[in-house]
Amino acid sequence: MYIGAMRILVIEDEPAIVRTLERGLGAHGYTVMSADNGEDGVRLAASEPVDVVLLDIALPGLDGHQVLARLRAQRQDLPILMLTARDDVQNKVSALESGADDYLTKPFILEELVARIRAMTRRSDQVRSSALEAGDIKLDLLSRRCWRDETSIELSSREFALLEYFMRNPGRLLTRQQILSAIWEYDFDPESNVVDVYVRYLRRKIDKEGAPSRITTLRGMGYRFDPATGEPTTS
Ligand code: CA
Numbered sequence: 001m002y003i004g005a006m007r008i009l010v011i012e013d014e015p016a017i018v019r020t021l022e023r024g025l026g027a028h029g030y031t032v033m034s035a036d037n038g039e040d041g042v043r044l045a046a047s048e049p050v051d052v053v054l055l056d057i058a059l060p061g062l063d064g065h066q067v068l069a070r071l072r073a074q075r076q077d078l079p080i081l082m083l084t085a086r087d088d089v090q091n092k093v094s095a096l097e098s099g100a101d102d103y104l105t106k107p108f109i110l111e112e113l114v115a116r117i118r119a120m121t122r123r124s125d126q127v128r129s130s131a132l133e134a135g136d137i138k139l140d141l142l143s144r145r146c147w148r149d150e151t152s153i154e155l156s157s158r159e160f161a162l163l164e165y166f167m168r169n170p171g172r173l174l175t176r177q178q179i180l181s182a183i184w185e186y187d188f189d190p191e192s193n194v195v196d197v198y199v200r201y202l203r204r205k206i207d208k209e210g211a212p213s214r215i216t217t218l219r220g221m222g223y224r225f226d227p228a229t230g231e232p233t234t235s
Helices: 015-027 038-047 064-074 089-097 110-128 157-168 176-184 194-206
Strands: 007-011 031-035 052-056 080-084 102-105 131-134 137-140 145-148 151-153 173-175 215-218 222-225
Touching (some): 007 015, 015 110, 038 052, 038 064, 052 110, 064 080, 064 089, 080 110, 131 157, 157 176, 173 176, 176 194, 194 215
Parallel strands (some): 007 031, 007 052, 052 080, 080 102
Antiparallel strands (some): 131 137, 137 145, 145 151, 173 222, 215 222
């Protein structure tokens, strides 16, 4: 279940990389916590509601492979991406064999990391939950269908993705830039008004006639999705 931002635990001993990740992933709407050694990382993963782990292989004390084994023993379903310092085929193979979901070689670009995180969390969503609800709106994430009350609403794949993103971040200001990066991934022009256009499409489809819109425009800032009747729940 997601209430608010997805939480990413970074287990990495290089402060410059940790800072870059905190800043970059924060700008994409993720909440980032970090540990600079494996023992603290394992402890945090056990005590905090962590959704994704980014795990460096070369760590002081427990190395990434040992940390991976402990994390897997705690939680089978936790998406874990390994960070490898160089193009080390042996490390990559052993990371995947010991249960990492994916790996990325440093240095990497942020957009690629974000795309990998999305791909991993989509997979784990399918295991954890296939439905998302906010008030009278319900999404089936497997069949990609949407209902308001019992009435089916036809959405294009972009409209569906946009509504899913709003419903995963209820009551939060989402800037146009965040929405662009979340839904349109690489191929967007930051000056584009595509977000405003799609919000308009979505309002036309999901809002009840005469009722206030579920999506509030915050002038000069972005949009906020109103869960309307209580917190969204996943089932
Ligand atoms: Ca390291």
